[in-house]
Amino acid sequence: MLKEKTSTRPLVSVAPMMDCTDKHDRFFLRLISKNVKLYTEMIVANAIIKGDTNHLLNFNLLEKPLALQIGGSEPKELALASKIAENYGYDEINLNLGCPSKKVQKNRFGACLMKEPNLVAECVSAMKNACKLPISIKTRIGFNELEDYNYLKNFINVTKQAGSELFIIHARRAILDKLTPKQNLNIPPLNYDFVYKIKKDFINDRIIINGGINSIDKIKYHLQKVDGVMIGRAAYHSPYFLAEVEKEIFKNQNVLTRSEVMESMIPYINEETKKGTRLNQIMRHTIGLFHGQKGSKYWKRYLSENMCVRNADLQKINHIMDHFKSGNVKISLER
Numbered sequence: 001m002l003k004e005k006t007s008t009r010p011l012v013s014v015a016p017m018m019d020c021t022d023k024h025d026r027f028f029l030r031l032i033s034k035n036v037k038l039y040t041e042m043i044v045a046n047a048i049i050k051g052d053t054n055h056l057l058n059f060n061l062l063e064k065p066l067a068l069q070i071g072g073s074e075p076k077e078l079a080l081a082s083k084i085a086e087n088y089g090y091d092e093i094n095l096n097l098g099c100p101s102k103k104v105q106k107n108r109f110g111a112c113l114m115k116e117p118n119l120v121a122e123c124v125s126a127m128k129n130a131c132k133l134p135i136s137i138k139t140r141i142g143f144n145e146l147e148d149y150n151y152l153k154n155f156i157n158v159t160k161q162a163g164s165e166l167f168i169i170h171a172r173r174a175i176l177d178k179l180t181p182k183q184n185l186n187i188p189p190l191n192y193d194f195v196y197k198i199k200k201d202f203i204n205d206r207i208i209i210n211g212g213i214n215s216i217d218k219i220k221y222h223l224q225k226v227d228g229v230m231i232g233r234a235a236y237h238s239p240y241f242l243a244e245v246e247k248e249i250f251k252n253q254n255v256l257t258r259s260e261v262m263e264s265m266i267p268y269i270n271e272e273t274k275k276g277t278r279l280n281q282i283m284r285h286t287i288g289l290f291h292g293q294k295g296s297k298y299w300k301r302y303l304s305e306n307m308c309v310r311n312a313d314l315q316k317i318n319h320i321m322d323h324f325k326s327g328n329v330k331i332s333l334e335r
Contacts, residue, residue, distance in 0.1 A: 010249050011228025012219065013037035013168075014235045014242070015210060016069040016094070016138070021236075024277075025285040026063045027268055029235065031261045033242035035250040036231075037065045042096045044107070045072030045081035057088045060268075067092035069138065071099070071109045073119060075126035086131040092166070093127060095120075097139040100174040100184045111174035114143045117155050121162035128163030136166035138210070141194045142173040149194055156198055160205060167202070168230055169195045171211040185233070192222070199226045214241075216248045223249075238291040258289055266317065279317070283307040 014021065014029060016039035026038045043056050048070070059066060068090040072078045082093050097120060099110035113120050120137075128135045137159050141152055156167055172188040179187055190212050199207040206227045213219060214234035222229050234241055243255045256264060269282055287303050290296040307317065 010223055011037065011206070011208060012245055012249055013067075013208070013228065013230045014039060015230050015232040016040060016042055016096070017232060017236060018042060018099075020285075022285075023059050023063065024272070024282040025236070026066065027060055028261070028265060028282075028285050029239055029242060030063050031256060031264050032239055033246045033250075033255075035246060035252065036235075036242055037067060037091075038063055039067045039069050039094065042069045042071045042099065044109075045070050045074070045077040048081040048084055049077060053084060057085055059088070061089070064089070065091045067094050067136070069094040069096050070127075071096045071104065071107075073108045073113055073116075073123060075122045078123050079126035079130035082127040082133070082135075083130040086133050090133060092134045092136055093131065094136045094138055094168070095123060095127065095164075097137050098168075098170050098174065099181070100140075100176055100179070101181045105176060111140055111143055112176055114139060114155060114174070117158045120155075121158045124159050124162035124164050134165045135163055136168060137164050138168040138170070140170050140172060140174045141191055144173070144176055147173050147191065147194075149197060152194060153198065153201055156202060160202070166206045166208065167198070168208040168210055169198065171195050171209060192225075196225045216244055219245065219249060236285075237288045239285075239288055240291065258293070261289065262286070262317075269317065279307055283317075 012035070014036055018041050021039060021041050026040075029036070029038060040059075048056055057068070068085050068088075070078060070081055070085070070093060072081065072095075078095070085093060096104075096110055097113050101110065104110035105112045124135055124137065139155070141147060159167070171190045171192050171194065172184070175184055175188055192209065192211075195207065195209045208228040208230050209222050209226045210230035210232065213222065213229055213231055219229045219231075231241075231245075240258055240261075246252045246255050265282075265286070269279065272282060273279060283303055287300050290299045
């Protein structure tokens with residue numbers, strides 16, 4: 001029988017997802033859950049140094065707790081990017097060692113760096129020495145045909161000695177040559193036991209498990225084995241799932257209903273559109289809000305046809321909200 005963990009505060013987070021967890025999505029998710037930790041999309045270290053730094057790193061303080069994920073393999077660049085990012089108020093800096101895309105591999109970062117543990121150690125050490133923020137890594141259990149526990153254990157140990165304080169492990173191998181990033185989320189089999197063993201071997205370190213976690217029961221089970229759980233696609237495609245997390249895991253019953261979430265988005269949308277943000281850039285993240293509810297297809301269709309297009313305007317939000325309030329839209333707004 002599993003023993004209850006003694007941790008006073010569970011670690012549940014939403015994974016960094018390219019083209020998903022931008023600042024608009026994070027603000028939206030924070031309205032649903034006050035306690036999950038959020039992660040940015042991966043931002044390349046060189047872009048932070050040479051690009052539009054404010055555009056890349058600015059965020060709304062309501063998004064916190066918030067971690068920045070950085071991609072790169074040049075220790076000096078990663079150190080400078082970490083030092084710059086520290087001034088923006090992030091709670092943690094995470095090094096991406098799990099992305100399997102060919103574009104990322106071409107630039108020598110992501111999951112391909114699992115082949116080079118000594119280089120990864122240099123990168124982590126440089127980041128750690130450059131700033132005072134906690135440094136974490138997000139990695140896989142292996143790559144290509146390599147699924148060797150001792151290799152993973154050594155990889156975690158090397159990064160720990162270099163200064164990583166938190167270890168997020170996606171419990172799948174990364175197939176670097178034969179699969180697309182999307183296929184890499186499903187085809188390599190999950191091996192949670194490797195992550196559980198890592199926790200046993202690194203008993204005093206924080207180990208976070210990721211991959212295929214899409215229910216409260218799964219979260220509760222994993223939290224008895226490791227220190228935390230990272231949710232990926234389930235949090236994006238069905239974002240109100242985080243309300244269940246808030247209630248069941250964080251024991252906070254004071255959550256907004258779906259309609260209250262949308263009403264709370266309107267002031268933010270007004271502010272952002274004044275800055276030149278297009279409405280579709282914000283609203284695309286809300287398509288899954290009514291997932292599993294009666295009438296959810298209407299919501300998705302209305303957003304897709306009216307608010308997830310380049311010429312969308314704010315009046316269309318007011319229009320659908322008026323329908324909600326009058327009961328003309330057959331969606332169960334209250335949970």
